[in-house]
Amino acid sequence: EAQVTQNPRYLITVTGKKLTVTCSQNMNHEYMSWYRQDPGLGLRQIYYSMNVEVTDKGDVPEGYKVSRKEKRNFPLILESPSPNQTSLYFCASSLLSGPGDTEAFFGQGTRLTVV
Amino acid sequence: GDSVTQMEGPVTLSEEAFLTINCTYTATGYPSLFWYVQYPGEGLQLLLKATKADDKGSNKGFEATYRKETTSFHLEKGSVQVSDSAVYFCALRAGRSNDYKLSFGAGTTVTVRA
Numbered sequence: 001e002a003q004v005t006q007n008p009r010y011l012i013t014v015t016g017k018k019l020t021v022t023c024s025q026n027m028n029h030e031y032m033s034w035y036r037q038d039p040g041l042g043l044r045q046i047y048y049s050m051n052v053e054v055t056d057k058g059d060v061p062e063g064y065k066v067s068r069k070e071k072r073n074f075p076l077i078l079e080s081p082s083p084n085q086t087s088l089y090f091c092a093s094s095l096l097s098g099p100g101d102t103e104a105f106f107g108q109g110t111r112l113t114v115v
Numbered sequence: 116g117d118s119v120t121q122m123e124g125p126v127t128l129s130e131e132a133f134l135t136i137n138c139t140y141t142a143t144g145y146p147s148l149f150w151y152v153q154y155p156g157e158g159l160q161l162l163l164k165a166t167k168a169d170d171k172g173s174n175k176g177f178e179a180t181y182r183k184e185t186t187s188f189h190l191e192k193g194s195v196q197v198s199d200s201a202v203y204f205c206a207l208r209a210g211r212s213n214d215y216k217l218s219f220g221a222g223t224t225v226t227v228r229a
Contacts, residue, residue, distance in 0.1 A: 004158070031215050042119075042204060042219035043159075050213070058216065090158055094215065104217060106151075106158035 002027050006091050006107035013081055013114055021076045021110050023091030029105075030096040032074040033058065034066065037088040037109075046089075049074055050096065081114040088112075117142040121205045121220035128195055128227050136190040136223045138179075138205035145210040148172075148181050148188040149217070153202040162190075162203070195227045 004025045013019055025032065033048035035058075045058030049068040063085055065077040074093075078085060091107040122137040140146065147166045151159040163172030168183035177192045188205060205220040 033216070035217075035219075037222075040221050042221045043217070044219075045216050048216065050215075092159075092217075096215065102215075103161045103164070104159075106160065108156075108158045 002105065004091055004093055004105050004107040006089075006110050008110060009108060010111050011113070013112070015082055015114055016080050019078050019081060019112075021078075021089060021091075021112070023074045023076065023107060024072050025074075025091075025093040025105065026072065027093060027095075027105065028071065029093035030071070032068070032091065032093045033104075034064070034074070034076045035090045035092065036060065037090060043090065046076070081112075083114045086112060086114050117146065117207060117209055117218045119205050119207055119218055119220035121203075121223055123221070123223065125224040125226060128225070130196060130227055130229055131194045132227075134190070134192045134195045134199070134225065136203055136205070136225070138188045138190065138220060140186050140188065140205075140207050142186075142207055142209055142218075143211075146207040147210065148179070149206045149208070150177070150179055150188070150190050151204045151206055151219075153204065153222075155201070159204065195225075197227050197229050200225060200227045 034046040035043040037043045047066040049055045089110045092104045094102045094104040118141045149164045150162040152162045163174040165172040165181035171180045179190045202222045204222045206217045
């Protein structure tokens with residue numbers, strides 16, 4: 001089954017304690033990205049990757065890091081989480097087969113609370 | 116930059132009612148337009164899409180037409196069911212080369228009552 005898998009689904013942590021949210025896709029997609037979802041703001045892109053070892057900032061990258069060492073995995077790293085990073089996070093992947101109409105597949109989300 | 120504005124919710128309807136969610140966009144060039152749906156506790160999934168002016172996307176009884184002259188992509192369904200209760204997001208992807216980011220609206224929460 002084609003899917004994007006994120007872990008963990010729920011996470012409560014304390015300010016400053018480094019954490020990683022994992023994301024893996026089994027569709028051999030080149031493009032992967034992370035979004036955060038906040039009430040009234042929709043989803044905003046944090047980082048994206050066009051392929052292995054190719055990553056770039058999205059609209060709200062401050063406080064986050066990513067890596068793309070393998071095509072299937074795209075972890076999101078919070079080196080020193082702060083309460084304003086409390087949010088619902090989604091990983092997504094898609095093919096780069098054309099200039100715009102490829103479907104993005106989303107993971108089930110990770111609800112992060114930083115206290 | 117690119118942006119999407121969609122009607123604020125929440126929207127509460129009775130079963131078999133008509134649903135419309137308005138969506139307008141700002142973008143340069145020729146974006147592709149999407150509606151994504153998020154059911155409770157799940158990730159987003161594609162509901163329908165349209166890639167050029169006057170295209171109509173449709174799926175599960177939902178429809179939306181890409182109107183370039185009004186920069187709109189309104190979502191409609193003629194007779195909603197309780198199972199349509201979800202959050203609906205309008206989104207666009209710019210038609211620029213090497214730009215695959217999705218720009219989302221704020222989302223509209225729809226609740227359908229039996």
